[in-house]
Amino acid sequence: xxxxxxxxxxxxxxxxxxxxxxxxxxxxxxxxxxxxxxxxxxxxxxxxxxxxxxxxxxxxxxxxxxxxxxxxxxxxxxxxxxxxxxxxxxxxxxxxxxxxxxxxxxxxxxx
Amino acid sequence: xxxxxxxxxxxxxxxxxxxxxxxxxxxxxxxxxxxxxxxxxxxxxxxxxxxxxxxxxxxxxxxxxxxxxxxxxxxxxxxxxxxxxxxxxxxxxxxxxxxxxxxxxxxxxxxxxxxxxxxxxxxxxxxxxxxxxxxxxxxxxxxxxxxxxxxxxxxxxxxxxxxxxxxxxxxxxxxxxxxxxxxxxxxxxxxxxxxxxxxxxxxxxxxxxxxxxxxxxxxxxxxxxxxxxxxxxxxxxxxxxxxxxxxxxxxxxxxxxxxxxxxxxxxxx
Numbered sequence: 001x002x003x004x005x006x007x008x009x010x011x012x013x014x015x016x017x018x019x020x021x022x023x024x025x026x027x028x029x030x031x032x033x034x035x036x037x038x039x040x041x042x043x044x045x046x047x048x049x050x051x052x053x054x055x056x057x058x059x060x061x062x063x064x065x066x067x068x069x070x071x072x073x074x075x076x077x078x079x080x081x082x083x084x085x086x087x088x089x090x091x092x093x094x095x096x097x098x099x100x101x102x103x104x105x106x107x108x109x110x111x
Numbered sequence: 112x113x114x115x116x117x118x119x120x121x122x123x124x125x126x127x128x129x130x131x132x133x134x135x136x137x138x139x140x141x142x143x144x145x146x147x148x149x150x151x152x153x154x155x156x157x158x159x160x161x162x163x164x165x166x167x168x169x170x171x172x173x174x175x176x177x178x179x180x181x182x183x184x185x186x187x188x189x190x191x192x193x194x195x196x197x198x199x200x201x202x203x204x205x206x207x208x209x210x211x212x213x214x215x216x217x218x219x220x221x222x223x224x225x226x227x228x229x230x231x232x233x234x235x236x237x238x239x240x241x242x243x244x245x246x247x248x249x250x251x252x253x254x255x256x257x258x259x260x261x262x263x264x265x266x267x268x269x270x271x272x273x274x275x276x277x278x279x280x281x282x283x284x285x286x287x288x289x290x291x292x293x294x295x296x297x298x299x300x301x302x303x304x305x306x307x308x309x310x311x312x313x314x315x316x317x318x319x320x321x322x323x324x325x326x327x328x329x330x331x332x333x334x335x336x337x338x339x340x341x342x343x344x345x346x347x348x349x350x351x352x353x354x355x356x357x358x359x360x361x362x363x364x365x366x367x368x369x370x371x372x373x374x375x376x377x378x379x380x
């Protein structure tokens with residue numbers, strides 16, 4: 001390993017000092033629990049819109065846990081956090097522009 | 112020139128060799144984040160296409176019975192567990208625990224492989240029951256009038272979006288397992304990869320998804336050989352961390368595919 005790699009390795013170790021193993025197990029347990037709740041709801045025959053709202057809510061929480069703890073984003077500098085997450089949310093939100101068209105097709109009854 | 116200069120300097124001297132990073136971290140990690148952001152738009156587009164099809168089509172099928180949901184739940188559990196083992200591998204590598212790092216990386220690969228096998232098996236069953244695409248080879252004796260065959264005939268958008276979305280994800284998981292294999296075992300992984308390709312290709316029938324999917328392993332073995340030949344290196348903790356980011360991303364995507372595609376399409380009586 002050359003000096004450059006050693007310097008980066010030291011930086012990685014420094015960034016991971018605040019991580020503890022129990023924290024990872026708690027996050028993993030929470031993710032499994034939320035998955036179990038999702039599967040339980042699938043067996044309850046809820047109204048599709050209500051079911052979709054609950055499932056998407058749980059999925060967003062799960063995604064946030066994975067990004068924050070497993071992908072280490074919670075411990076990055078705020079500039080990195082805000083720039084990456086805001087750009088992602090804005091770009092994905094822009095895709096919603098197609099949904100009104102899907103509803104229009106539904107209303108028109110086009111097959 | 113700057114690279115040459117820092118390679119001869121001490122780690123302390125490196126602090127002043129470059130401007131401090133705008134994002135407070137090293138460039139490899141920023142590069143991976145940028146790739147993941149662009150890849151999330153690929154999956155976003157596929158998920159939105161699936162949702163568009165579903166909203167605009169009142170006859171959208173809900174074909175997944177209890178058995179499919181159990182299988183998909185098991186796949187989810189494997190993927191979540193692989194994320195735990197991956198983060199433990201990153202943690203071990205950050206503190207220089209080489210043996211633990213290797214063990215956790217292999218555990219992650221095992222969970223990822225289990226996911227791919229379960230998913231491939233599910234695809235085989237669905238194709239055999241008639242839920243198929245014109246590009247897939249015909250399965251001898253497969254159903255042409257069953258429930259799944261009717262779904263494929265009446266709403267062709269369903270198999271197209273289902274196989275497109277889950278196939279893209281399965282490809283990402285397979286590439287992830289190969290990526291971790293290279294980081295963990297380096298050039299020793301190439302003969303393992305070629306062996307797996309040969310086994311999958313020779314031991315499965317021509318219509319099986321494992322048969323034609325196995326060629327991903329051959330292409331990967333060629334690409335890895337070229338990369339390791341051009342730039343042989345020892346992978347350090349930063350490489351493990353960057354590989355971990357990719358792996359958590361494929362887990363993250365599945366957290367949206369599982370409820371949208373499977374749980375919202377259940378037929379449980």
